[in-house]
Amino acid sequence: MTARRVERWDVYELRLTGPSAGNPYRDVVFGADFRHRHRVVPVDGFYDGCHDGRGLYRVRFMPDRPGPWTYTTRSDAPELDGHSGEFTCVAAVPGNHGPVRVAGPRRFRYADGTPYEPFGTTCYHWTHDENEELEERTLRTLAASPFNKVRMCLLPTRAMNPPRLPFPGRTPGALDTARFDPAFFAHFERRVRDLRDLGIEADIILFHPYDEGHWGVDNMTREEDLSLVRHTLARLAAYRNVWWSIANEYDFNTAKTVEDWDHIGRFVQRHDPYQHPRSIHNGTRMYEYERIYDFTKPWTTHQSIQHWDAARTPRWLAACPKPVVLDEIGYEGKLGRRWGNLTGRALVRQFWHGVSAGGYVGHGECYPEQDPDHAAWISRGGRLHGDSAPRIAFLRRLREEGPEDTYVYFGDRRHAHRDIDLPDIGAPWRLDLIDTWDMTVTPLPGVHRGRARVPLDRRPDLALRLRRAT
Known part of the structure; x- marks a missing residue:
């Protein structure tokens, strides 16, 4: 039974049963057109596996205007085509400000006009082990933290052995990349919803170079890449707290060219009905060179940069009038790597350099020896142990008290x-x-x-x- 009243910027979901033979992920085209007055919003649906001998299909939609909406499904499968219905979009409750939008060359705002400043952190794979206790602890930590954006990966790394992967199979190099694992995505999207309920943006990293050919997810064909992206957008784009990071350290992936990344970025731009923030993140040999992406390309909405010096923000703003988010500047911790052994004071200094220069800086922490699960925050979440988070909270309070200061x-x-x-x-x-x-x-x-x-x-x-x- 589908809801008849849906909060503005919440999710309306329609569920239908249809064919399950063959490969419905690839063989069945399914979606719906949502209408409000004279406006029509086409939305892709997705196949969500076989239940009780029937294929389950879902289409999710985020209404952005109060009032009556109607929909009509479209599909090349007759039993999924031509279904129609209606629902009413009601006012958003307090705390629901809608999705984040770019608001000029330096700023972000929620859709209702409320200012938003990203105070982000990194927990790359906090959902992948499906460790309920650790994930709930991560959410409690985030709820008490200053962080309102979390960078998190969709795909595994070479070193991981998670219980599920986005694709069926457990054999490295032999995953069935023509299909998807509904249980993996159900778990992943549940955690995206948990972040939404905490008022935290989920900056979803679609690709990265850390598989190194092990599982076979960093060197897929273009068709496989776009199939994964389409399925992920159909599942997650209706959540108001989603951002898209096309890749982390894109230039470390030798299997793809800049043209490949541009193709994926443009695909996301075309297929996301809600135009969530989009960017791509560069790698860097710390203190040796930088390879900043060309953010003047129209598909990018903001600049996601890895660099060790936030004071260079004015230079990036001068080259491209889009907000600068230094998502990785180095992490507080005690690792043997230069990117993971900043002092808390050094990281806080970078936050202040960034804010005073008109940009935003991201947090990360690496103290695995202090965590009972030996989990570094940047990889698995858990607890925060460093000195920087309370000072970042202080900075965020100042900014919210006087955004024009x-x-x-x-x-x-x-x-x-x-x-x-x-x-x-x-x-x-x-x-x-x-x-x-x-x-x-x-x-x-x-x-x-x-x-x-x-x-x-x-x-x-x-x-x-x-x-x-x-």
Whole structure:
């Protein structure tokens, strides 16, 4: 029985039974057209396996306008074609702001106009072991954290041996990539919904180079790639908290070219009815070179960058007027790799460099020896052990209190004072001195115009907040 009333930006799902013979994932075309007044939104459906001897088909839709909607199914299978119905989209409840949209060259907003600033973290494979206790612990940790976006992978790595994979089969190199495992996707999408209910965006990484030919998922054919993408979009795009990362460290995958990635990106752009945020993430030999993607390409909505220096954000903004999200800048931890042994203070400094330069920075943590499951947060989730998360929470609170405030960050330098040229806005400024590590805000006396001398007392990790005095 399908719902007759659906909340705005929630999911309407239609379930039908149909053919199960052959390979319905490839052989059956199924979808629906949803109508509101004169607007028609075509949506792909998907086959979800055989139940009680019949094939189960689903189509999911996220209505974005209140009022009556109708639908009609379309399929080359007669028993799935021509089904029609209607439902009413009702107002969103508090906390449901809709999907995130790009709002200019530096900003994001939810669909209802509420500002959104990504304070992201990375948990690449927190869903893949299907360890319920560990996953619930991860969700509890996220609920108490400042993070409102999680980067998570769809495909396994070479080193993993998960109970299920997106494709049927358990033999490396012999997965049935012409079909999908409904149980894997049901578990994965349940966790996407859990993140949605916490107000957290799921930045889903579709491809990566870490299989190294083991399972055979990093060197599939274009047809296999697009089949996986189409199925994933049909299942997940109706969830309002989804982002698409076409690949993580795309340039480390030697089986694909930039043209291949562009083809996949354009495919996502065409087949996502809701136009969720889309990007692609570069690799880098830390401190040796960078290979930033050409984000001027129309299919990208924002810049997802791996780099060790957030202070370069203005350069990327100048090259491409799309929001800069440094999803990977290095991780707090004690690993033997340079990308995994930043101090908490070093990571917090990068967050402040990014914010003061007009960008956003992502978090990650690697302290497996401190976790009872020996789980590094970036790979399996669990608990946070580092020093950076509370300071990132402090920064997020400041940003939400005054999204239009301006910041000047002084970093690790120990100045006695700094002379700051204040923007001429026709009104004076109030200045606050922020200790980004001790998490304090100290108002400086008076109001200021022109040039202001800011006493810093030779302390590092200070920032200056500029607020209109009026």
